[in-house]
Amino acid sequence: MYRVISTELPIILRNLKPSRAAVINQANNYATEATVEVKPYKLHRLDNGPSTTVTVTRDQAKQYYTQLQTIRRIETSAGNLYKEKIIRGFCHLYSGQEACAVGMRAAMRDVDNIISAYRVHGWTYLMGVSPLGVLAELTGNQSGCARGKGGSMHMYAPNFYGGNGIVGAQVPLGAGVALACKYKGNGGMCLALYGDGAANQGQVFEAYNMAYLMKLPCIFVCENNGYGMGTSAERASCNTDYYTRGDALPGIWVDGMDVLAVRSATEFAIEYVNNEGPLVMEVCTYRYSGHSMSDPGTSYRTREEIQEVRQKRDPITSFKDRCIELGLMTAEEIKEIDSKVRKEVDAATAAAKADKEIPLEELWTDVYSKNLEPKIRDIIGYTLQHKVLGKGGVNK
Known part of the structure; x- marks a missing residue:
């Protein structure tokens, strides 16, 4: 049923699916919040999982959309700067995976932490660094979040323990951050992110084992984007159900292209690890670019495959369409956000290019x-x- 604060249901909401409901602001004729059903989760060693009924407010919808779009624009800018040879070395883009980071960040509290691999420009922004702080770090200049000394693979911020260049090395480090949370007794936890390519690393399973024995508040997050460098998950892993690979650790599979599904799963996982111990969460996502900017990304997959995901599963387009359908935002408001984000990132790009190196x-x-x-x-x-x-x- 719809929960409507109005005598009549606005036209924009008349054709909503039965699984979706909205609360309407009578004076301004827009939805102040909406409830939707997300794709069912897959569970491992869990009797109950995250709620598939998710509520999002108008303000949250605007925030998430802005964050999704900002990450996409930052990555587009980074790709262009790399092609101009202003960014040197390695550069791994997050385009296509934005809903994973935005959804997890939405569920995090002030005491929570995150550590990841090297695809972290978006996470750096979400953890409080401005687009200029991200882009200037990429160009190796002094306005960067690490004064240009870290570059693409080594960005940091409060509660963000950076991107790590050694494949899989961040997983035991994340367990260590979770141990620190337990030692301090501050109620915090750590998200330890790694890709499907790193999922077969021995140190990953060692971290699982130690975290389980010590009941550490750690969420081991496998961002499964389908390819470890140029090798598909099916060719690299005998078991591609990464959420089950913690053995004794419980696991959750979530649609990583749906920001609300990721948020709900992370909220559940945070409560679980703080009470029961570690958990493995697989977010099923997709990267549009190659493994890094030196990889065209089309020698091991077809352009048609990439285009199909862009058309049918893009996390930004899907969320935008959902928000408009639910009346949380209008098409005009979407355009305003897009314009504001574009101007901010363009200005940050220009400033990063004009910035100087440290002495x-x-x-x-x-x-x-x-x-x-x-x-x-x-x-x-x-x-x-x-x-x-x-x-x-x-x-x-």
Whole structure:
């Protein structure tokens, strides 16, 4: 049934599916919140799972859409900067996977943490770094979140323990962050993200085992985008149901192209790991670009496959259409958000390109958050005076 605060149901909502309901603002004729059914979850060693009935408010819808679109624009800009040879080295784009990060971030609390692999430009933004802080880091300039010293694969922010370049290495580190939460007793947890390509790493299973024995508040998140570098999941893994691969650990499969489904699953997982111990969550998603910018991404999959996902499962288009259908946002409001995001990211791109590198003497600042010795090691001994530029060097 619809829950409507109005004498008449507005035209925009008359054709809603029976599984969707909306609360209508009588004066302004828009939905203040809506309830939808998301795709059923798959469960492993769980009697009950996340709710498939999800409620989203108008303000939340605007926030999620803005975040989704901002990440997409940042990645588009990063790709262009790489093609212009302004970004050098490695550059791994998140385009297509935005709903995974936005959904998980929506469920996180102030005490929660996240650590991931190197596809983290979007996560860096979601954890409080401005688009300029992300893009200037990519260009290696001083306005970057790590003053240009980290680049694409090493970005950090408060409660965000960065992207890690060693495949799978972030998983035991994430278990360690969860151990710190338990040790401090602050009620926090850690999301440890890895891809399907890293899922066969031995250290992943070691982390599962230790986390289970110690009942650590850790959500092991496999972002299954279908391909580990250029190898499909089916060719790389004897068991592609990654949510079941924790053995004794319970698991959840979630549609990673649906931001609301991911949010609901993460909310459930946070409560579970804080009370019962670790859990594995597989978010089924897709990346539009190659593994990195040096990979065209079409030698091991067809262009038709990519185009089909863009047309039928794109996380931004799907969420936009849902919001319009439910009356949470109008097409005009969507255009306004798109325009605002485009202008912000374009301005950040221009500023990142015009920015300067740090001076040579700043290379050894902020090596430690708290240096216990007056100097740090040079190539010939402890000769460099350690300096602290700022807390973590994070540029908001």
